[in-house]
Amino acid sequence: MVLAACEPAREKGTLRIGSSPTGVPFSFVDPATNDLTGSMIDMAMAVTEAASIPVDTAITPFSALISSLLTHRIDLIAAAMLRTPEREKIVAFSKPLYEYGGGLVVHRDAGPFADLRAVRRLRVGAQVGTRFTDQLTEAGVANVATYESLADVMRDLDHGRLDAGYGDAPVLAYQLRVRPREKLRLAAEFVSPGKEALCLIMRRHDPALARIDAAIERLRPARLAQIRTQWGLT
Template identity: 40%
Template sequence: MVFKRLLRSAAAVLFLFAAGPAFPQGALKVGSTPTGVPFTFLDTKTNSVQGIMVDLITEIGKDAGFQVQIEPMQFSTLIASLTSNKIDIISAAMFATPARKEVIDFSDAVYSYGEGLIVPKTDTRSYVAAEDLKGEVVGAQVGTAFVDALKKTGLFSEVKVYDTIPDILRDVNTGRLKAGYADYPILAYNLKQGSFPEVRLVESYKPTIVGTVAIGIRKGDQELLAKINASLARLKANGALDKILGKWGLSAKGA
């Protein structure tokens, strides 16, 4: 009788664990980047990564029932960190490109935009297309969709690859680089801060590499993907996403 009672108790404990939450008790690790304002950036006052994608994944976690732990890392290491289980989610200014979709899964769309073009302020030409810079040396950030797209055009004498967008801005600011391509909202936000006074964002330029930012999830984590998409849909419907975008100076019309 005692043995049977022990078996029933053990079965009850196993049932409780099986019926518990699907997510681990600890927070899910979210890879994000210290450069990429307003989507993500290092807040030197708090020494933490902040921005649109941090606010968004935090709100999604609250809605879906999991906590998040932001893990700062370089943009080019995000996917490798996800596939090697060092992180559980990517929440950064990452386009859901076909090539990336072969390696990881993405949530529904968060925000869509194209590339921006920057040149020194002394260059007043109204550039419209990449062809206007044929034969020039231009720059783009490593790991972004812009690098391969620019190289494939065959228009430029060189496409220099930079670790971060501020690195591109600095070289354009000092005149060491003819032109740079990067995420339009990130360029616009950086220039508004006044740190690169000799750089001009070319408003006449028409982007051709338009993409959609989304949250990255490891292939096979279908339950997590479904929960993120369900929460994202609710945040879109109740206006919470629009408020997050507005907080960081972006219009919801871009999404």
């Protein structure tokens, strides 16, 4: 495992996968091995193996993933970064691996919260650089605090510094499942603005993208579905 800030020279033909360490269950660092793991890492490894592309990995902050890709410090992003029209202008997205929307975590006795309009007057935490900060702005939520990770959002929400936390629904659900917080709940009544595609991300015009897409098509019916199920993604 290497850090994006001090990566060694890669072997010729090796594709470097960059991913953030804070996106459980999509990508995170296993404390026992200090290696990247998670559903996106497993799917990226399965896809690149099927495409016969050798890889290594680099731990990269979420907010630095696209800039690291564009400056050739990494070659592929495997993280909880949704496909959006704005991002499609500067990077290339593979065929979808998974689709999901936003989730809202609130204090247990608060609500109901049918949609983002219900939190317009509240202080809401979200992860910096994500599609979900854009959705909050589009919904007219003015008091938004941004954090490096959703774990940080959950901490401040649990301590009463926030009224709500908004972000990747599978990440929030996973965190509450593995570490229940008595004061908080994932708002079951909440309806996300919509689902968006989660893909592998590469530089535009990268010739390896066609091989990646072909491998995804071959693996989608069985192997990729199996990986998602193993990580509790339905």
